[in-house]
Amino acid sequence: MTVVLPILIGLAYAVLMSLIPEPHRRRFNAIMVGGAGAAYLSGGGLGGWEFPFTALVAYCAFRGLESWTFIGIAWLLHTGWDILHHLKGSPIIPFAGDSSFGCAVCDPVIALWCFWGGPSLISLVRTWITRPHTTDAVSPASPPG
Template sequence: MSLVLPILIGLAYAVLMSLIPEPHRRRFNAVMVAGAGAAYLSGGGLGGWEFPFTALVAYCAYRGLESWTFIGIAWLLHTGWDILHHLKGSPIIPFAHDSSFGCAICDPVIALWCFRGGPSLIGLVRTRLTRPHTP
């Protein structure tokens, strides 16, 4: 279950974001990943390295205002940071020991969705359901 739940959370994130129309969806996701990039600042598990990492993700998020690719890159950077925090033992949620591990599973799911251009998953399902079936 420790692998399945983070994947489902990543998919739920993409579905919920699908409710936001473009171009607002892309911009909102840029803001979301900027916030994720700063999530470890209060814990400081990697010391002063937390600041340049936050700046790097903020740069990618800024570029993500106009590019889904940069948002995906930022989520993958966050994945790497999650792994480092998991190995060091300073989880993103202090009282949930494996929270950084879960985040490292969830974030690439979101990144893949971003690399596909952040499509509306709800729209894709509707298209599939309304398209005539051919034998």
């Protein structure tokens, strides 16, 4: 459950973000990852290193206003920061000891969705459900003639 729940949270995040139309979805996600970059500032336990990390993620978030790739990079940077906090710092949620580990599992799920271009998962599922499915592996050949 320590791994499954964070993966489900990452997927739920992508599904909920799918409710926001583009280009607002990308911009909103840039703001979200910018905020995530500052999550440890008030007591993450890595001292002054919290500030340059926050600045780096803020830069990626700014670039993410126009680029899903930069948003994905910022989420992966946050993943690394979560791992450091799990091993050496303080958890992201003070009363949940493994919360930084969970965040380190969740964030790459979100990053993959971002690298995919942050598509609406709801629209993808609707398209998949409504498109005609065939059971034939090979399309039939045209009749001889």
